Amino acid sequence: MSAISHLVWHDFRALRLPLVAWLILLLAQAAVMAVGPAILDPESPRGVIQSLAGFLAGARLAFTILLTVLLIQRDSPVGTTAFWMTRPIQPAAMAASKLTSASLLLVALPAVVGWSLFTALGLPRGDVLDGVWQFVVEQIMVVGLSTMGAAITATLPQFAVVAVAAVLLTGMLIGQARPFIQQLPTLPLAGLGSPLAIWAVVTVVGAAAVLAYQYARRRVVRAAVAATGVLIVGALGALTVRPPFDAVPPAAIRESVLNPAAVGLDVDPLSVRAESGSTNDARGRQVRYRYAGAFLRTSGAPPAIVLQPWSIASTWHPGDAPAIQWQRLRRAAYWRSAQSVTDTDGQPLESIARALGSVELLKPVRSEPSAFYTTLLSQPEAELSLLSSAQGPLDATVTLRAWRYRVIEAVPLAVGSAIAARLGRLTVSAVVPTRDGVIVDARRVFLQRLTWTSQDLFGSGGVGSAERLAIRNTSRKQAVLLAAESGRLLNFSLVGGISTQQLGTGAWRLHFVISLADEDRARIDDEWLAGAELVVLQPEDLGVFTKPLRVEWVNLEDRK
């Protein structure tokens, strides 16, 4: 038995009682995650199960910190009285044993429990791996930070003081100093992954170095300085990362799919309008803008294909002033501002109907899948005020992205059916016909991916999912789209706010609403439901191409 395994074994024995509590905690949390959705009412107020899930997630975080501190401080590298210091134990072996023990008990063990839980709950294999990785990153982050604190303190109260100082320092970095930090050049760490992953990498490497240094040298002040440096570099690394929305540029469309020359692009002149808005710059100052938008229409594409403005480069000629250039390049900005004319869901229904097998969508809408409200131009009001005239024609080059919906999965609409949907897996627990349509209750196991930029750290992030849910009766060639959903979540982790993904389970209620017209209600009967399927659709990217666009007149004058 090597010295490291000998020390690890004795660590396990020394902490056997806390470890039993730790295992019970992990299993209790898994049990609540597994059983909770069956008990939860998706539309009830926050209940005992949710409170219990929150408590257990918090307890796991606290226990991770506590066990890390106990593990290290029982052979503390601080002071002169620790037993190991006068025994022939290599400091490197001691540091390695602590890291090994922490990795096994506080990272690997919870990861195995999480993996087992989400596999048993039927989460897709890819999502299980992604989720477990995310979970591992979170645990590593907490263990790493706690390790540094424990390495420079001899007792729990001392650790608590250091932890509070570290939290204040981190809060100051992220809050007060963020505007200035974000003007710094992006760290080369950015290529490594999500901000949390980068922070975790910096933390785990730094924590290992601080721990090894402390065991070898036992210089508390120097180690504390190093730990502070690791904390700062980690936070800076996370803050200066710019997670790209499109790491891979969209590919050009193939002519066999769609001939761009056959596609027409124009603007509805009546829809061109100007509005005001404001945003905050990097220093937090408010800047007021005026921007012009319009509905862009495409023609010539098959109904199943959706053409969405992806980016735009505009040249505006206001009065006799020099031309003003403006462009918007990224999908994120466009995705949020893109809406169809009449579809309240903001999605092109014709493509969905085709994907579902040319069914009739039982929701009376006038489908105009190729109309998108698009920003043509945006200018600061301060600059507009310098112009003698803020009106004139606009020429633009619009990049259109082509995509179409396709059915990913279809299962019978029956209790027990499960589909990969809503960023996880839904298992139908009840199908309830109502006067207004159909309610489907489901147990949900999810891996929620949050798309966020570093500006959103500890703030709100956007949930990225482009899938659609529908119920379909193939023999009737009819389908109903999901109109509304609600649910109660049981989060597996407390630190989802700073991660890109979050694991959890929950109870979900899906409302498939149909028209109140008598003839529609008559159609959704028991026979219809007996032959129905629950269907998941997702957009399939087909490629991009550019088209010129002429807008005869854009007026950004302030009419007030």
Place this chain on the structure above:
Amino acid sequence: MAHPIETAGLSLRYGRTEAVRDLTMEVPAGSVYALIGPNGAGKTTTIKALLNLLRPSSGRASVLGIDSRQVSPAALQRIGYVSENQELPLWMTASDLLAYCAPFYPSWDLAFAASLAKQLALPMDKPLKACSRGTKMKAALVASLAYHPELLVLDEPFAGLDALVREEFTQGILEVAGGDRPWTVFISSHDIDEVERLADWIGVINEGRLELAEPVSSLVARFRRIEAASEGDAVLPSPLPASWLLAESSGRTVRFVESRFVESECGARVRDAIPGARDISVTPMSLREIFIVLARVFRLAESRGGAR
């Protein structure tokens, strides 16, 4: 360096406090060297510097020929250490403790550890946290003797132990000392009674300074309590002979401690200093008495501004 422990000009500061001052000391091989001094004299600090637990501010020290700053795990395989301040892994039983330590020592002697534990009546299966202080110290002793160290360092090992445990502890050390392997014991204590049986060398430390260091036999031989009567009222000579300590007179009697006692010269030297002195009585002193005398001398010197 020939000696298992040597220091030269060793100093160690805690902030503005100088815990050890210019300490020069040699611990002869094969000796049982007792470093004695009052609480706060610098004994523990000296030991921590020797074992590389603290870094000297200046000067140097060596242990088993190794610079104290370089005392590594390999060196610790040759050194035993028991201290009242050491944090033992209290969740362990004595048996656990020995099993924990054994793999780190190539020379670990299972049979010897077992016999030592038996001799010390060490309960092997009781968690140390439930044991008395004496039992914990005995467990630490066994864990520090089982590999036959070349050097055993004991830092206040008897503090807080009852008489029976002290006896057992001492017997444990003597057991090893009686073996055929050469070894050196360095023991710090403020309790002279306990080291008297063990030590053959004594170093006296006070306020971080080593005040004296010599074999016990030599020390005991040169200290005597002297009492003499004079013909009239006793008057102490001025200046006092440098070797006379704590001299006092009462009526016709003069009392002092002679620190350079030579039997053949004693009477003549007393009569030289106190003409007409008669009835000179010479009483041998125990190590404990000598230590108390020295402690009082040091205190007097401190109260007089450090002059000795």
